[in-house]
Amino acid sequence: MKMSYVHSVVMVTRGTTHTLLPSATSPTAELSPARLHRFVIPPKNQTMAGKVVLTYFDGRGRMESIRWLLAAAEVEFEEVFLTTREQYEKLLSDGDLMFQQVPLVEIDGMKLVQTKAILQYIAEKYNLHGKDLKDKVMVNMYLEGTMDLMEMIMTLPFVKDKQPKLDNIETKAKERYLPVFEKALSGPVYLVGGKLSCADVQLMECTLMLEEKFPAILADFRNVKSFQGRMSRVPGLSKFLQPGSQRKPQPDDAYLKTVIELHRFVIPPKNQTMAGKVVLTYFNGRGKMESIRWLLAAAEVETEISCSSRFPLVEIDGMKLIQTKAILQYIAEKINMYSEGIMDLMEMIMMLPFVTDKQPKLDNIETKAKERYLPVFEKALSGPVYLVGGKLSCADVQLMECTLMLEEKFPAILADFRNVKSFQGRMSRVPGLSKFLQPGSKRKQQPDDVYVKTVIEVLRPKF
């Protein structure tokens, strides 16, 4: 690690939180007994395969939930703060950022990107992800919900006319999100399975963020409020909540300036026990449900369809599941960095029909596809038949879906990506998918005007 990258490093030890650097200070100046301890006591839970190093801005953003989770797991971590464009370009040229984006987390000899993939790895590793598949999918649904809400708050500083956004966040928090958690916590101590999970940790983070903006927002949500009290006594979190910890403050102007400066460049399918039918409720079009249809097709799972409800909703094994990515995980077990990247790209295409000035968006998608996403998959497929672990996974299925979507918009886009092109050929011969690709299957067409009108009518979205 280049010392110039290290702005300041704070280490959370088992006992206390110590600010150790700026790195320029004399190392001997702080050799208190507590600090010496750090070399003697191995950090709780953590096998010493190496340090955990987070690379991000010196602010909350997408890294903050990762900091919270590591704190809850009582895992020490170091931080590299990005302050200059040059640092970021170095990371790019070193090939450290798979999709040219931070957060970056170095852990167990890996360089991980994609926030949710990272959260999931840490949660699994430290037993904070629910005890079985059904608990895990519940945890994921809660996580996705709180993440959606936090993302609205996160992007607030970058918005010019803040009041309408703030009003929208407050309404959504009160009417959509908090009632869910209020109900889930009417009795149970934790959200899922009677034990602490990453969903609890993220809900704690989220409610504190909400209170910063709307101090009285929990007045009508007493269960959530007392949950907050309990969470603040979880040992790792109680330390994290103390001044001087690695928790970051609300974004200020200096933080915003840095972020803007840096952004200057432009399945266990087959052996699944089917306790019941799989029913998908969605619009009669692609949207966020299409990846689920693809995955179920690859898994050769029969589905029934009911149209035009508000959200992606899947009824499977007697549960009603919402939140697209959580469903994918239940079916294919593991969301990884690839599928999150592919989803980012597909979401850009998915939003196109709702955009008035399409050309700049299209240009941006084409550039990102060619320069950011396809090169990753071209490399990953130079040799291997499948993306991960030598076997078909949901990432392959999603990549197939994504490349076909891309070709619909840019027919020659795979000309320079031969491995991806021949992967497409292989995937089209996967039995479930070969059926799904035939006319008359449940695969949906590109969105037309009727689809767009229906979505707008039903959801009345505020884009």
Ligand SMILES: N[C@@H](CCC(=O)N[C@@H](CS)C(=O)NCC(=O)O)C(=O)O
């Ligand atoms: N889906 C990604 C999104 C990451 C992301 O948008 N990161 C921003 C910083 S918060 C970034 O690196 N942007 C640069 C870019 O997209 O070019 C994740 O959750 O990690």
